[in-house]
Amino acid sequence: xxxxxxxxxxxxxxxxxxxxxxxxxxxxxxxxxxxxxxxxxxxxxxxxxxxxxxxxxxxxxxxxxxxxxxxxxxxxxxxxxxxxxxxxxxxxxxxxxxxxxxxxxxxxxxxxxxxxxxxxxxxxxxxxx
Numbered sequence: 001x002x003x004x005x006x007x008x009x010x011x012x013x014x015x016x017x018x019x020x021x022x023x024x025x026x027x028x029x030x031x032x033x034x035x036x037x038x039x040x041x042x043x044x045x046x047x048x049x050x051x052x053x054x055x056x057x058x059x060x061x062x063x064x065x066x067x068x069x070x071x072x073x074x075x076x077x078x079x080x081x082x083x084x085x086x087x088x089x090x091x092x093x094x095x096x097x098x099x100x101x102x103x104x105x106x107x108x109x110x111x112x113x114x115x116x117x118x119x120x121x122x123x124x125x126x127x128x129x
Contacts, residue, residue, distance in 0.1 A: 009092040009121045013056050020059050044072035044080060044127075053093050060091050061126060070127035077125060090123030 041049045041057035049057055049071070057071055071093065077084050098117045105112070 007092065007121070009094065012092060013052060013094075016056065016059055016063070020063065025062070039069050041071055042069045044070060044076040049093070051094070051096075057091065057093070057124075064126075066126040066128040068127035068129075071124040072127060073122055073124055077127075082127070084125050088125055090125050092121040093124045095120045095122065 041054055041061065043049065048054070060066070061069075071091070072080070072082075074084050074090075096117070096119050098115050100113050101116055102111055102113045104110070
């Protein structure tokens, strides 16, 4: 599978937040509605986004006037019976986590454990028709 150039997700998020500030809209001070279309962004299954995803997807929805709180991957849209229209632009959703790895020293047989932190991004689309 051939892929295009790698996205700089952190820069995209930073650019949107700076653009909203320059336009006079502080994304974290918006009088967000708590329910309905203006409520906090939700995953396809109804779980709320947290962290930077909440701030970023709220700002994107506000910027583009999306009427839906729901965001989903291409596959989730298909599984729910929906279809992503040709030309639609996905937004990044960031996933941070950590895992442990145990290494064994070949000479001594001593085990050491280390924590590995990682970040992934997923492309999500707004559920607005």
